[in-house]
Amino acid sequence: MADPTETERVRLATAGARAVTLESLSSQPRGDLFKGALFYALLILALAVALAGLAAIIIQAAVKGAPAIGPDLFTNGPSTLNPSEAGFRPALIGTLYLILGVIVLVVPLGIGAAIYLEEYGDRSRWWNRLIELNVQNLAGVPSIIYGILGLAFIVRGPLDLGFILVAGSLTLALLVLPTVILAAREAIRAVPPSIREGSLALGATQWQTIRRQVLPAAVPGVITGVILAISRAIGETAPLLLVGAATFVTFNPTFLGDNGYSALPVLIFNYAQRPQDEFRVLAAAGVIVMLVVLLAMNSFAVWLRNRYEQQW
Amino acid sequence: MEDSIRQAGDQMTEEDIPGTEEGPRRGLSQGIEVGAAADPIGGIDPWSGEKVFELEDVTVSYGGVPAVKGVSMGIQRNEITALIGPSGCGKSTLLRCLNRMNDLIPSASVDGSILYHGQDLYGPRVDPVQVRKMIGMVFQKPNPFPKSIYDNIAFGPRVLGLDDVEERVETALRGAALWDEVKDRLDDNAYGMSGGQQQRLCIARTMAVDPEVILMDEPCSALDPISTGKIEDLMLELKEQFSIVIVTHNMQQAARVSDKTAFLIVRLDATENNRWGELV
Amino acid sequence: MDSTGLTGDLEGAGRKPAISLEAPSPRYGEKAIKGLLAVCALLSVVTTTAIVVSLLIPTLDFLARVPIGDFLFGTSWAPTFTPASFGVLPILVGTLSTSLWGMLVAVPIGLASAIFLSEYASPRVRKVIKPILEVLAGIPTVAIGIFGLVFLSPLIEKVLPFMVNVPPFSAGVAGIAIGLMIVPIIASISDDSMRSVPSGLREAAYGLGSTKMKVATRVVFPAAISGIIASLVLAGSRAVGETMIVLLVAGASPNLTFDPGSSVQTMTAFIGTTATGDISTGTITYDTIFAVGALLFVITLVLNMFAIRMVRKYREVYE
Known part of the structure; x- marks a missing residue:
C-alpha cells in the first residue's frame, strides 16, 4: 500500500482510538x-x-x-372523455417496443465497452482513463439532459429522425448505457486473473480467453446489470417527454410511424395530471402494473447477483 | 522420507510474488555452499544434453526497478531444472519470462537474451501466443476453470484446433495419474476437487496441448504433504516427455526432483532500498 | 494436427524439432474484434461530446440575446411572457429548495439506516434488508411523484397546513418525496463504505472498552467518511436532476423562495413543461430550454466529479 493512504489510515485510527479512550475514561x-x-x-x-x-x-x-385493475386496462386505448373505459394498450405496446430497441442497442454496446475497458484498455494510457471517467460521469447525468440530447441530436439535428419511437429507444439506450457498462465491468473484474493466466498459458489468444473463459464466468453479473438497466429504462419518463412520447395516441404504435407513440410511464403521468379522480385511479392502476413488472425484474436481478457473488 | 516431506510442506508457505515481499533479507551467502552440493542425481556430465533455453545476462525490471539481474544459464531437454532461492529473489519473475507471461504486466521489461532452441524468445516477430503453445505453465495456486473436469482439459485442444479431443483428455488425465480418480465424474465441476487434485488437473490441462516445456511456479506451495508427494512423483514421470522448470524455495523438494538446480540470492544495493535476485 | 511443429516430442528426446515462434496467421479477426470493442467504449465519449455540443450551441445563441449577468443573477423568470425576463434565480432556488428539503429528510434516515445495516444488523437481517432497499431503489420516480401528489400532499395539508399553501403543490412535499427516492442511495453506498472499514479498527476500539455506539459513531463513521460524503453528494445530484416528482408535486410557479409551503418551479420542471409543448427551433424559448439544461448539466457534473473522487479515495484507502 502506498504511503499517503497508510498515514491516512493511521491518522483515522489514532483519532478514533483517542476519542474513544478519552470518552470511556470519563463517562459513567x-x-x-x-x-x-x-x-x-x-x-x-x-x-x-x-x-x-x-x-x-x-x-x-x-x-x-x-x-x-382488470382486462380492460390492458386491452383498451386511452380516452380523455371516458375514464371508466380507458386503458393503457397503446402505451404498453409502446413501452414494449421501446424496451426491445433498448435491449438490442444496449446489450452489445454495453458489454463490448466493458470488455474493452477491463481487458484491453491499458490504464496507463490517458485516453483509457478518460473513457473510464467519462462513463462514470455519464451515469450521473440527469435523465432530462438525455431528453435534451435526444431532442437536439436524434429527433432533430444530425440524425433528424423526427418524433418516432426509434428516437425514444435511442434516447433511453444512451441513458442506461453507462449503467450497463459499469455493471458489466464489475462482473468482468470479479473473474480472478488466475483464470485468464491459466487460459493464456495454454496458448489461447486473448479473445479466445475472453470469449470462452472470462465472459461465461461473468454472465450472472452481466445479466444482473442488464436487467437493472432495463428496468430503469421502463420507468424513465422525463426524457421521453422531450422526444415525442407525450402525444396522446389511441392507436398501436410502430417503430418508425411518425404520427406519435406513447409509453406506459408517460401515459400514467398524463392521467395523474388530470384533476378528475377517475383518472388518478387509472394512473394508480398503471403504477401497479409497472411496479409489478419492475419489482419482479429487480428482485430477480438482485437475487441472481447475490447467488453468484461468492463464487470465487 | 515421510519426515522430509512433512518438513517440505511446512516450509512451502511463503509467497514469492514480486511486489509483495516483506522486509529485506541478508546474509544468504550459505546459498552458495548448498549450491555446491546441488545436482543430486549426479554422475552425468551436466552440459551434455541438448539445451532448450539459453539465458544470457537476463535482467527483468518492473517499472525500471530490476527484480532479477544478470542471470545466465542453460536449461536442458528432458530434465527437471529447479530454480531455488529465498522469497523475493525473482524466481517466479524469471520463470514467467520463459513463456512471456510477463507480457501481461505492462510495466515489466526484459533485457538480455533468452534463446529457445536458438531463437530469440523476445524477437520482434515472435508471437507470445505461439510461444505459450509450446511452453506451458502450472501456477502456484491451482487455477482450474469454473467448468467441468472434462471441459477443463478439453479447453486447450479445442482453442488450438487440435483433433481427437476426447482421446487427448483421457491421455492427459492418465498422464497426470488422475484418470482413475475422476473417470466417473468427468462432468462434475472442477471446483469440487481437492486442492491436490485440482493442481494435477492443471498439470493434465497443460499436458493436453503437447507443449515441449512445462514451467511450474511453486506448484506445491498451496498443497498438503501427501498431495505434494504425488505431484513430485508425477514430475519425475513427466520428464520422459517434457522438459520441466520448477520454481521452489524448498531445498528438499529441489533435491528430490531436480536434475539441476539454479540458486538465486537476494542482493541489496548500497542504500538497501532496492533488492534484486542474482544467480550464484 | 500440428501448427507447433512438435509432433516428435512424444517420441522421446534427442530429436530437434523444427520450431517457429512466429504467429501462424496474422490474426486479423482478433484485431478487428479489439477495434470493434474500442468503438463501443468510444461511443460514451461521443455521447458526452454530443451532450455538450447540443447544449452549447443553443446556449450561445441564447446568451447572444440575453446578457449572461441578467440570466444568472436576474430575479424574475418569465421566458414565455411578453415582455419576457430571463433571470434564472427563481427556478435555480426552486431546485435548491426541493433538493434541500429532500436531503433534510433523507440524510438522517439514510445514514441511520446505513449505520444499523453495517454495525448492528445480524448478517441474516442484513441479507434480507439490503436487497429490499436495492429493489425499492428501482421504483420509478413517476410513481413516487404520484404518491406525493395523491397521498402525501393531502395528508400533510391536513396535519401541517403551513407546508402546503397552494394545494396540492408544495416544495416541502416534493422534498419529502425526493427524500424517499434518495434514501436507498445514501443507505446503500454509506453501508458499503462503512463495511469496507477494516474490522481491526473496530476490534481495537472494543479492546479499549468502548461501547458499540461509540465504535459506530467515533471510529467507523469517521473512517468511512469519504464514502459517506460521496453517497450524500451523489444523492444530492440525483435530487437536483429529478424531474417527474417536481413536475407533479412542486407546481409550476417560479417563486424565489425557500418556503417549504410555497409552490416552486425547478429547472428540470421548466425543461419538462416547456419542451413538451409545441415550440419551434430557433425561437428564444427553444434556446432557453438549452441554457437551463446547460446550467443543470454543469451543476450535476461538478457534484458527480466530486463524488467520484471521494469514492476513489475510500477505495484506495481500504481496498
Missing part, C-alpha cells in the same frame, strides 16, 4: 447503557421509516388503483 457506564439503547432505537426507527415510506408508495398505488 450507566449513562452509556441508556444512550446506547436510545441510539439503537433511533437507528431502528430510521430504517423502519425508510422501509415504511417506500412500502407506502406500493400500498397506496395498490389501494387506489385496485378498482381499475
